[in-house]
Amino acid sequence: MSRTPNPCDNQPGGLKRPMAVGEDELERALRETFAGRVATPRPLAADPAGVAIRRARRSGRRRALTGLALAGAATVLVTTGMAQLGGPAGHGGTPIVVLGDPRGFTPSPLPTASPRPPAAEPVRAELDLIVGSRLETSGGEQRELTGVGRVERAQRVPDYGGWLVTSAATAAGRTLWWVPPNGSAPQVLLAGAEAVVVAPDGRQVAWRDGPEILAAGVVGGQLVATSRTAAPEGALPIGFAADAVLIRQPGHGVSLWARSAGGQPGAAARDVLDIYGVLPDGRLVGAVSTGTSRRPCLALLDPTRNLAPVRTGCGPDLADDGAAGVSPDGKWLLVNATRTAALLVDLRTLGTAVSTHPAGPAVIDGVVWTTAGVALHVDAAGRLVRVRPDRVVAGERPAGSPVAGVTADQRLVVVAGTTP
Numbered sequence: 001m002s003r004t005p006n007p008c009d010n011q012p013g014g015l016k017r018p019m020a021v022g023e024d025e026l027e028r029a030l031r032e033t034f035a036g037r038v039a040t041p042r043p044l045a046a047d048p049a050g051v052a053i054r055r056a057r058r059s060g061r062r063r064a065l066t067g068l069a070l071a072g073a074a075t076v077l078v079t080t081g082m083a084q085l086g087g088p089a090g091h092g093g094t095p096i097v098v099l100g101d102p103r104g105f106t107p108s109p110l111p112t113a114s115p116r117p118p119a120a121e122p123v124r125a126e127l128d129l130i131v132g133s134r135l136e137t138s139g140g141e142q143r144e145l146t147g148v149g150r151v152e153r154a155q156r157v158p159d160y161g162g163w164l165v166t167s168a169a170t171a172a173g174r175t176l177w178w179v180p181p182n183g184s185a186p187q188v189l190l191a192g193a194e195a196v197v198v199a200p201d202g203r204q205v206a207w208r209d210g211p212e213i214l215a216a217g218v219v220g221g222q223l224v225a226t227s228r229t230a231a232p233e234g235a236l237p238i239g240f241a242a243d244a245v246l247i248r249q250p251g252h253g254v255s256l257w258a259r260s261a262g263g264q265p266g267a268a269a270r271d272v273l274d275i276y277g278v279l280p281d282g283r284l285v286g287a288v289s290t291g292t293s294r295r296p297c298l299a300l301l302d303p304t305r306n307l308a309p310v311r312t313g314c315g316p317d318l319a320d321d322g323a324a325g326v327s328p329d330g331k332w333l334l335v336n337a338t339r340t341a342a343l344l345v346d347l348r349t350l351g352t353a354v355s356t357h358p359a360g361p362a363v364i365d366g367v368v369w370t371t372a373g374v375a376l377h378v379d380a381a382g383r384l385v386r387v388r389p390d391r392v393v394a395g396e397r398p399a400g401s402p403v404a405g406v407t408a409d410q411r412l413v414v415v416a417g418t419t420p
Contacts, residue, residue: 126138126370126372126374126376127368127370127376127414127415127416127417128154128156128163128414128415128417129384129403129412129413129414129415130145130151130154130165130411130412130413130415131403131405131406131410131411131412132406132407132409132410132411133145133146133148133149133151135154135163135179135415143179143183145165145177145179145186146185146186147185147186148165148167148175148177148186149167149168149170149175150167150168150411151165151166151167151168151411151413152166152167152168152169152174152365152413153165153166153196153198153365153366153413153416154166154413154414154415154416155198155202155415155416155417156202156415156416156417157178157202157203157218157417158201158202158203158417160181161181161202161218161220161221162178162179162180162181162221163178163179163415164176164177164178164179164189164198164202164205164218165177165178165179165186166196166198172191172192173191173192173193173194174190174192174193174194174195174196174207175188175190175191175192175193176188176189176190176191176193176196176198176205176207177189178218178221180221187221189205189218189221189222189223190205190207190209190223192209193207193208193209194207194208194209194236195207195208195236195237196237197237197238197239197240198416199239199240200240200278200416202218202417203217203218204216204217204218204240204243205218205223206237206240206245207237208231208235208236208237211230211231212228212229212230212231213228213229213231213235213236213237213245213247213257213265214226214227214228214229215227215228215237215245215257215259227259227260227262229257229259229264229265230264231247231265232249232250233250234249234250234251235247235248235249235250235265236248238254238275238322239275240278241256241278241282241284241303242282242303243258243259243260244256244257244258244259244303245257245259245265246275247265249268252268252270252271252273252289253268253269253270253271253272254268254269254272254274254275254286254307255267255268255269256303256306256307266306267306269301269306269307269308271288271289271290271309272286272287272288272301272307273286273287273288273289273296273320274286274287274320274322274324275301275322276322276324276325276326276333276335277324277325277326277333278326279300279326279330279347280328280329280330281330282303283300283301283302283303283310284300284301284302284303284307285298285299285300285301285326285333285347286298286299286301286307287299287318288301288309288312290312290314295314296318296320297312297313297314297315297318298312298313298314298316298318298333298345298347298350298354299311299312299313299350300312300347300350311350311351312350312351313349313350313351313352313354314354315353315354315356316337316343316345316354316356317337317338318335318336318337319335319336319337319338319339319362321336321339323335323336323362323363323364323365323366323367323377324336324363324366324367325363325366325367325368325369325375325377326347326369327369327373327375327389328369328371328373329373330347331346331347331348331389332344332345332346332347332373332375332389333345333347334359334363334367334375334377334387335363336362336363337356338362339362340361340362340380341358341359341360341361341362342358342359342360342361342362342363342387343356343357343358343359344356344357344358344359344387344389344392344393357392357393358392358397359387359392359397359398360379360385360387360397360398360399360400361379361380361381361385361398361399361400362379362380363377363379364377364378364379364380365377365378365413368414368415368416373388373389374386374387374388375387375389376414377414378400378412378413378414379400381400382406382408382410382411382412383400383401383402383403383412384400384401384402384403384412384414385398385399385400385401386398386401
């Protein structure tokens, strides 16, 4: 006999429940079902109904989080595409992700780190320097002078011809090196010389070797047209006047050796104590002894008349170390007044009341003038001193400044000659 389905039956294929069942009702029914199966009413070690309910809740949370993650990923993809399409072409910067409706919204640019100020350029001297065994040009080039040893003087050779470097005195004498401009290793031009002096233009050199004084031209790192003359014991070359070599004679006096004429040095001018430099017109600036007191005075000397004084100026006290230098325009002389202080002398005032100005610490190894009229020298502490005549006349007192990278055991030498 067939059975007529009852609308209230809960059989498969029948009508679905017309009303939704709440979550609380399901939990209550589930608990009642499990409770009805318990034969003996005792406490359980675990709550099966609670476990099932917690599992159901965790499953629901995982489904919700998965949905949110997918929605967030979709939002990132969409907004990333919008940022790339809306940004300027060719820029690969980090896109700005906007959560929400970007319509009518203009994103602010990402904050960027403040740019660092450019590093200060290292302070460089107007001329080349030799720091210990390292040549540092005013253009920033650095070269190690391998094998040269301790340097006393250095002179740039004109026409990009490199450098002439004179070593300090050793038991074997002095060495004159030529440093090529192409980066090659230094080469020895002279060795074992008692004294070496290079002309201000870097084209000539004179030296004492044994019983003779010799002189030669410098061309392409070689000595050419060498001349020689016998010299008494103690006579030393100290400079040049055009092609003539200035020789300090033993005792007192300076003589001229016109080597191009092939003769012997002339008679010594006994009143000449020292030679400081050459004026543009060829006259020399030196110190002479005058009067009954034989005090040293400044003088302009004529090399064509055996160093006869042309003009003399007395007044300032002068040291007897010969450390001094004349400016290229012939207006100024920087000379030591004592062992600790230098003077700037206006050479245009010789013959009247000589105008002098205190010019800072004493000169130790000689003065090098730049073509701009600035005198550079090294003081007793190994610091670089710049003397600007206009500022000294206005009352400035120059002071030594430490040079970056120079250590206490390194000797600082200013290279004579202008940079190319």
